[in-house]
Amino acid sequence: MKNMKFYISLVISIVLLSACKTDKNESAKNKKGIHEVVTQEVIQVKDYTYMRVLEDGKEKWLAVPSFQAEVGKTYYFKNGMEMPNFESRELKRTFPTIYFVEGVSTNPNANPIQNKVNTVQDKVITNTIDTKAIDLSSKSKPKLEKKEIKIKPVSGAITINQLYKDAKQYEGKIVKIKGEVTKFNPKIMNKNWIHIQDGTEYNGKFDLTLVTNAEAKVGDVIVIEGKVSLNKDFGYGYFYELIVE
Numbered sequence: 001m002k003n004m005k006f007y008i009s010l011v012i013s014i015v016l017l018s019a020c021k022t023d024k025n026e027s028a029k030n031k032k033g034i035h036e037v038v039t040q041e042v043i044q045v046k047d048y049t050y051m052r053v054l055e056d057g058k059e060k061w062l063a064v065p066s067f068q069a070e071v072g073k074t075y076y077f078k079n080g081m082e083m084p085n086f087e088s089r090e091l092k093r094t095f096p097t098i099y100f101v102e103g104v105s106t107n108p109n110a111n112p113i114q115n116k117v118n119t120v121q122d123k124v125i126t127n128t129i130d131t132k133a134i135d136l137s138s139k140s141k142p143k144l145e146k147k148e149i150k151i152k153p154v155s156g157a158i159t160i161n162q163l164y165k166d167a168k169q170y171e172g173k174i175v176k177i178k179g180e181v182t183k184f185n186p187k188i189m190n191k192n193w194i195h196i197q198d199g200t201e202y203n204g205k206f207d208l209t210l211v212t213n214a215e216a217k218v219g220d221v222i223v224i225e226g227k228v229s230l231n232k233d234f235g236y237g238y239f240y241e242l243i244v245e
Contacts, residue, residue, distance in 0.1 A: 182207065
């Protein structure tokens with residue numbers, strides 16, 4: 001009888017230890033911001049692998065630099081840039097929401113952003129996201145042309161020339177600028193991205209990028225107020241020397 005009790009106690013202890021270990025692993029994984037997904041569908045295009053996956057019972061789409069994804073396989077990734085209403089020209093399809101991911105791993109402990117392959121078990125799939133598809137950073141923007149613009153000054157506003165010239169002075173501060181919209185990209189990372197010019201420049205810098213919830217169209221003359229950020233890195237290669245949010 002004592003042996004039976006000892007055996008039952010041992011089994012319970014093993015189960016509890018196992019559960020505790022699992023909880024610790026899950027907790028560690030969550031703290032690191034690692035997502036675990038199971039692939040349900042794979043669509044291959046020229047530069048991307050589109051994956052319909054399940055995460056905690058919820059379905060979502062990922063876009064990953066091309067690799068041989070397998071249906072039914074579990075992958076891990078960190079972060080991801082959400083793109084609502086993303087239109088894939090190659091697929092001629094609009095995704096209500098899709099997440100662009102730099103890389104995925106078959107091992108939760110592997111770094112999906114590193115540029116190497118470890119072993120077959122710890123293989124990391126990584127590459128550079130096609131900036132043409134997202135069109136946010138200076139890498140993806142077409143060459144900007146300075147327009148002949150004459151803007152009537154507005155009280156309390158500064159010019160693009162002043163902003164770039166004294167960028168350090170304005171860092172972290174709220175500024176007011178008036179300019180003409182030269183480009184408008186809506187609903188990227190839940191924000192609208194606006195480019196303006198005011199006819200001034202500093203060392204060849206004449207275009208200013210704004211991130212806002214407001215809407216505008218090319219040709220509109222607008223007055224904006226926002227916080228100046230320098231060397232803003234949104235990840236995925238989207239870096240701005242100066243931006244107003």
